[in-house]
Amino acid sequence: MLIYEYKLDGNKAQYTAIDEAIRIVQFIRNKCLRLWMDKHASKNDLQCYCAVLAKEFPFAFSLNSQARQVAADRAWAAVSRFYDNCRNQKPGKKSYPRFQHDNRSVEYKTTGWKLDSDGKHITFTDGCNIGRLRLIGSRDLATRPIPDIKRVRLIRRADGYYCQFAVVAERHIEHLPSGKQIGIDVGLKAFSTDSEGVTVENPRHYRKAEKRLKRLQRRLSKKQKKSQNRKKARKAVAKAHLKVQRQREDFARKQANALVSSHDLIAFEDLQIRNMVRNRHLAKSIHDAGWGLFLAWAKYYAAAHGIPVIAIPPHSTSQNCSACGTLVKKSLSVRTHICTGCGIVLDRDHNAAMNILQKALSPVGHTETDAPLSA
Structure with missing residues (x-):
């Protein structure tokens, strides 16, 4: 499985729609987690619960059904990890599942999206009204058959929105023996x-960027809460940290x-x-x-x-x-x-x-x- 990543080019309304889809995923995941806490639900119970949530909440129904199932899978992944840590007697904390407050992605399986024949545009067809977005990247998706693409993931980062494609592929690398x-x-x-x-x-990437990070953090702390200037300052801090992470x-x-x-x-x-x-x-x-x-x-x-x-x-x-x-x-x-x-x-x-x-x-x-x- 290979991951191809592209930056998305869209308008403000489309980015707002992506944010709404991300919030719906977080809502469904947390609801499924609460169901497990209250009734010790199984993985299948969480999958079925997605349909119940879609009928009960109209905004949840707008998200693609398979994307809702992925949100339930995320909840079960946290539960399964907790069970595994307890079973294996992992030392220290066992990572008891927690409610999510900072989700940044929504993931589609094989439905809810359509890739253009040129491989440079993607259209999301569910009720979230994301629409058609341009893909900015160097890899050519037009040569990939659609069945090879198993997942499409939208991600929000400090410097914009990205789209990831999980492509089924076997990587063959001929290793030249060196005898070392x-x-x-x-x-x-x-x-x-x-x-x-x-x-x-x-390289000490963080140490070299620390002076600038501290300056940006001081600017953020001086801004009035819930103001637009604070949002801009917060975004500047996030971009600086993202640069260090990428380095x-x-x-x-x-x-x-x-x-x-x-x-x-x-x-x-x-x-x-x-x-x-x-x-x-x-x-x-x-x-x-x-x-x-x-x-x-x-x-x-x-x-x-x-x-x-x-x-x-x-x-x-x-x-x-x-x-x-x-x-x-x-x-x-x-x-x-x-x-x-x-x-x-x-x-x-x-x-x-x-x-x-x-x-x-x-x-x-x-x-x-x-x-x-x-x-």
Whole structure:
């Protein structure tokens, strides 16, 4: 499944209609969630409840029936996640389903929309009166048969409205074997250090934008509540955060793709980032680095290339000597590994990356493998 995204070009009335459709989705999801809370309804009960809501509320009836079902599916997804967390005895909070207050999307299945033959316009045919919108993007949808498009999603972002198409497609990437196997140690001083000693500079997107973000936030706090100026200031803050988010994702995707394309095996630490950000001194820097996003894209590209990505327990990867295995205790502030056994001197992160690769190549100690060992 591939996601093609386009920016939408429409008028103010059409954007208002999209906002109304998004609010209807939120209303149906919350109503379904309340039904589950009160009567412990099943997934099928929530699907049937959509028809009841459509008869009871005329504005809900205006939304396409399959879009209403997707809203019910969203409610059940929250319920199912809660059940799974309880069943698997997940530590900490179990993510009890909550009512939604900030929904930003509406999703259609195979009805309620019609794509023009040129692939550059889409018309929504349900009762929300969204109408015909122009698609702004570089990908050619005209070459795609309509049955291949399984979902159409309208999304509201700070800088406008977007349309996503979920297209059934098989991605075939011929991986050229390089004979290289690599261990990766992510950090804050350097974004990543590999077992060959190559480091990638930490871009610190949020830190660089922080001064401007604070200035925009101060302007927002001074505006009168519910005024038009406050809405404009709020939109400026949202756009600034959106830019940082896109910069971080673009960096993560490019680094992950380059890493996967040039290696036959990748090993990394199985970090519990959720626990690490509890440290209030490092939380902002850890979030800014975006390790989880980088590792998620690395797994995605590795699956497409058919190479293994192995998660290694992080215990003692920085403390043990990669040359002789001697345990050398050091605090986080000590950035150089000096072995008391063999005398080798390495950068702390380089030593950790070498240990990660050695553990990945050993037959024991793996916690996760995300791709087959054969391409």
